Amino acid sequence: MHRGHQLRLEGITHRFGEFVAVQGIDLDIAGGEIIALLGPSGCGKSTILRIVSGFISQTQGRVMFDGEEVDHLPPNRRAVGIVFQNYALFPHMTVRQNVAFGLEAQKWQRDRIAPRVDEMLSLVHMREFAERMPRELSGGQQQRVALARCLAVDPKVLLLDEPFGALDKNLRLDMQIEVKRLQREYGITTILVTHDQEEALSMADRIAVMSRGCIEQVSSPTEIYDQPATLFVNQFVGTTNIIPGELIESDATACRVRLVTGETLEATSRPGLHAGAKVVVSIRPEHMRLQDEFVPNCMRGSVKAVLPLGPYVLYEIELGAGATIKVSAPRRAAGDSLRALGQMVHAAPAKVAACLVFPSQ
Amino acid sequence: MRFSESQLALPLAALFVTFFVAPLSVLVALSLVTEQGGNTFTAVHYIKFFTDSFNYSILFETLLLGLKATGVCLLFGYPIAWIAARAKARWQSVLIFLVILPILTSVVVRTFSWIVILGRQGILNQIVLGLGLSHEPVQLLFTEVGVVIVLAQVQMPLMVLPILTVLTRVDTNLADASRALGAGEWRTLWRVTLPLSLPGIVAGCILTYSACVTAFVTQTLIGGARLIYMPLQIYQQAIGANNWPFAAAISVIFMIAVLALISLFGMFGRRV
């Protein structure tokens, strides 16, 4: 088992004519690591994959595998495996021929090809389907074949462009587990492109959140979720409540914000933000508690909507000054009574660390 | 989905049925009587055709001419379609316009311009002589090579358009997948793009072939009097020799031969 190859993107910028599709991308991916590119549609995720695989050559910057520049290599000499969203199996070839295609192209000895194809098909549990045509397979089966075809040639880097987008929810979960298993087993450096945050959070060692061609933050899933670097990351990953306010005082760790509702709230301070700055406070719905009595550091409001969602209840609370927030409360025991519409409640952050401030835009 | 590509030829077939079935029956009936207006049925014209080697050498030459012209058409048409399929929208329309240009000009004008190009004093020969590629003019007009060149140019749209249609429908990810798996441009073309565009190639060949073998004006004006192909032979028997039943008989033979070849193309396309 090899350790996997290291991949490095250095100052990658790409323009389509005047339009800047990706800008100043710096990314270091360790051997065997799986990194997710997460971002809204059109933010340049596929463009980065196409640059790494050599289908487009970037306007600026360098792509390096194990410290060696590969920008001069055409796609067929880069040893990059790609799985496309629609799998792109060759429709005129059987499953076996599809998997053998790359081996033949890379001039493997004839007698080594068949055993290798069998090995790869067993790995993805598709051995009994070897003689089928791609159109005779289900979506998940096609994806397994696409993976086998791609891994058969032992690529240095595996690129997955929204690989689970076309699968239904249950199958998606199965395939995510399967892909993760294969990725571990092979120790292959992987970039997973997705706009599904759950997929990124569950599969990746690190997540690079992108917006409009730039990387906003690269961190571990928990860090992305708990300590987002920017408001965009905070809002894109998970849901959060945004309440505008003004910074009253701030020290190295904590700060106090006067909200538009008139209340003051304690939050984690952010370097560069000083007293008097216009800010927004962000608190995730699951990081708040509802209480009947006033406690210091809370927001008072009335219950506007109650949505029982099984394991938890989502309340919409109307604060003063037209602000509303969402609070999700776990249901600890069956028969827990819900709060009534119109009831006055106090929403308090569970911890100061759960309250983040960002400069207001 | 799999068979629909060969159905590209369907509109042509529909036209064929409505406008040719009736005249065709008359033609077949005519070919089976001894003389025009007669009512004794006979196979004498068919026997005459097959006992005279001159006749079936004409048939053979005509069918072969079609194959050659179709081959040249494919050789140039496929790359044109391939380039057009990958070109940016603006260049694609320019290319398509250039390719269909022959259809937009009259047959006679187009053929005479070719005579100007191919003749002994023609543009082509002046270039050849000017470049010193040959000491004397190359004979192109009134030769089979000339006919093949002109037919290939004239019928090019019939080859390019069906191939282009199929190529633009082929998922571009397939070629990318092939490249990423280590296949070079040529292997990708040969193993992926070409097989997937086969339905378009077959449709194009069928259209081009049937147009080439029956191109009376081009064959006659470029080929001259010494090169006789089936359409001219039919014309001469009917109008020149006033032997309508014989003309009808060889028309029927010609038609069956062409249809047989075309269905062979079609079978090839379906098998792969």
Ligand SMILES: Nc1ncnc2c1ncn2[C@@H]1O[C@H](COP(=O)(O)OP(=O)(O)OP(=O)(O)O)[C@@H](O)[C@H]1O
């Ligand atoms: N060939 C091209 N010519 C011009 N603009 C392009 C081209 N390819 C992509 N773009 C633009 O570049 C931007 C990034 O495209 P890209 O395909 O990388 O987005 P993406 O993040 O993969 O989006 P999605 O999640 O929808 O797949 C988009 O705004 C797109 O319009």
Ligand SMILES: [Mg+2]
């Ligand atoms: Mg994309």
